[in-house]
Amino acid sequence: MVATKNGGPVDIHRVLDNGLLVDPHDQQSIADALLKLVSDKHLWARCRLNGLKNIHLFSWPEHCKTYLSRVASCKPRQPQWQSSDSQADNSGSDSPSDSLRDIQDLSLNLKLSLDGDKNEGSATVDNALDTEDALDEKNRVEKAALTLSKGVLGGTQKAGSSEKEDRSSSTNKFPSFKKRKNIFVIAVDSDATSNYIEIIEKIAEAVKKERDSGSIGFILSTALSISEIYPLLTKGGFSPSDFDGFICSSGSELYYPSSNSEDSPSGLPFVVDLDYRSHTEYRWGGEGLRKTLVRWASSVNDKKGEQGKIVSEDESGSTAHCFAFKVKDLALIPPVKELRKLTRIQALRCHLVYSQNGTKLNVIPVLASRAQALRYLYIRWGMDLSKVVVFVGECGDTDYEGLLGGIHKTVMLKGVATEARKLHANRNYPLEDVISFDMPNFAQVEGFKSNDIRTSLGKLGILKG
Template sequence: MRFFTNPHKPTILALSRPDPKKNVTTLLKAFGECQLLRELANLTLILGNRDDIEDMSNSSSVVLTTVLKLIDRYDLYGQVAYPKHHKQSEVPEIYRLAAKTKGVFINPALVEPFGLTLIEAAAYGLPVVATKNGGPVDILKVLNNGLLVNPHDQNAIADALLKLVADKNLWAECRKNGLRNIHRFSWTEHCRKYLSRVEHCRNRHPTSRLEIMTIPEEPMSDSLRDVEDISLRFSIEGDIKLNGEIDAAARQKKIVEAFNRMASLNSNTSIVYSPGRRQMLFVIAADCYDSNGETTETFQAMIMNVMKDAGLCFGLGKIGFVLLTGSSFRETMQALSCCPVNIEDFDALVCNSGSEMYYPWKDMVADTDYEAHVAYRWPGENVRSMAMRLARTEDGAEDDITEYVAACSSRCYSYSIKPGAKTRRIDDLRQRLRMRGFRCNLVYTHAASRLNVVPLFASRMQAL
């Protein structure tokens, strides 16, 4: 309430990341240039959390700086709220407050793939104005609780907001429609609709239904003999002939023969080694470091004991080994070189706290598919210096934490921590990074002498 001269006016609520694609600046221009809308309503912009705009990512910093300049240009002080912080638990109350003032929720994004905030707003009785590009078209078709606009047309945005704020009958009708239809976006309704569609398809195509038949097992071809529990059985309902040519039994026989021929042909091609089918995987996920963060002999002894005991119990051909470590690939190879085991005995090595994956039996190159998978929302170079600066405490020295270049990679930034130095707790550091738009996983490793900053989707558990 500290932002508004008159907090009792209807609230126009926008809630999103400070991202150029969310088009908040066009909304602000629409509000600032429509005098009647400014007289009737207040504008609330919930744009993530921040401490210092200068510490945020470049795109977020540009958006927020532009927002402040526009507020100043149109002299919107007392009419626009732009809080620096909010908790996730406070979001429902924000929606309720906007609905209590008979306000409107707006999503003016240039393109919105889905529009979850529109559904949340409807659940709290807020009419909506939304972009006509993307998911909101389908959402409003179901909910019928608002208006669609061209996100590039600030006049259209102002007109739609003014229409809902000024016309109380329209506002009440949209609110009522939203609350009445919101159940159609519940999981219960989604599952019911999905199952009804499946049943509809089954009823439309009763003769093409496939099912598993239990029949006596037949000898398999040589190319499939080492594969257990595989059967190719096809049943087609109805006593009919397919395409007027062959019956179901003959077609089944031809399909199985075709599979066998294909397997036989494939068996003649050049053979590439792979670990083969495993009955069991042993995952070694323990790092053993001394007080200086150096790998101890316990690490090698543990690996040798696990491999030895597993081989005696099960036979090495049917089991595989995976090593998960917080060390870099180079450090891992160096530690294993002192161990009387072949590196090729490992099906996989997961290094740098789950940010890299290697298959020693294949090559010594990081799995590019896994790297692409964990790259989602990875800020890369933008977080490199920021993480090091934020990890220090206010009274910490400049050299308390320094970049450990030898262990860094494209998906992991590693920092060395000076013995006795104080650094921030993981949850505190993660929160500070998130306030600046950086979402990462943080891991203290090597007996807390090193900090690894890896992508949000990278971890030992995610790698498994």
């Protein structure tokens, strides 16, 4: 190659030694270098051999490996939620609400006024009687104001301590996977619930001995809401306690199993991770975004009037941080790439995910995703991603690619979720550009037989024997 003496080519030439470097502003030196490289056969052959010998050092897999190793070597910062509780108590008590401050100011003004009236001795008898009545009235008002002030202050402190106790008590229940040797994340996307349950059963059966000993835990990662997951697990004979965590609604919610259903407002035996929720709801549009999406769905239905309702709101699958819509025909609405472009043009900060083979559309916060939830578990709870195994199908939801590659290990179940390929029909690059199938932390299994799954886990070094 003939390249310039500045920028990236200098570093590439230092490693490969496969060409000549020239001054980009010197036309004559550029011409001389080109002629020299073409006319000198030995120089040409040497540069060619050196380039072929070391070009793999600049491949995408090598770049990713270097990048991830640098990230892994960085020392994690202490998250804000790990700060001392005493600091939170002090900051909370020093900042009463405006209404409380107003009440305290009112009582102070009444007291000053009362003292001023006591010092005045020039009033007549009639005025004295009026003043006495006024003083009694002021005393009653002052007493009521002070009582209200104490009540509000006590109620505020009590509510704050109660909320803190709820958070700390629920945090103590989080999560059991900190004690696990390995974590299996089941992120297989399928619209057939029976097939979905069978896949979970086969994966659990493959590591039954390790699961019973407590060395392996499970996290379920799905586009379903927590209210949809619970009856599905119950129908399949699973208990919420069989899992260490639930990444729900395409990554917009993170739940942990709970022995007490009172911990959840929905009455289900799960408790939500409030720290993850506070992270993902940054600039979340909420009800205003939902109304905009409903209007968009109505406009789509109006344009395709003869086709009936193409897009309709799915209230049963929606949550406060995930607006779900049912899709009748995926071919009649824009692909996810076009929808994301449309939302960006309208300044809507959200993330759109087609799921369940294109029969459902989830709209979630822009900072939320299933991959982001795994990163959060690493930062928040210290979950070692190198000991995490993510199970995926041959294809999946439109956020499927985010689950591939990285520090964690991946097991792809061939032949599973193949119908979801239509969701990625507009992809103009092969899947091999996202993840190399030759990576040592990647394995493929034909189908989802428990014996084959166990064999693949052995190849990844997760299981022995």
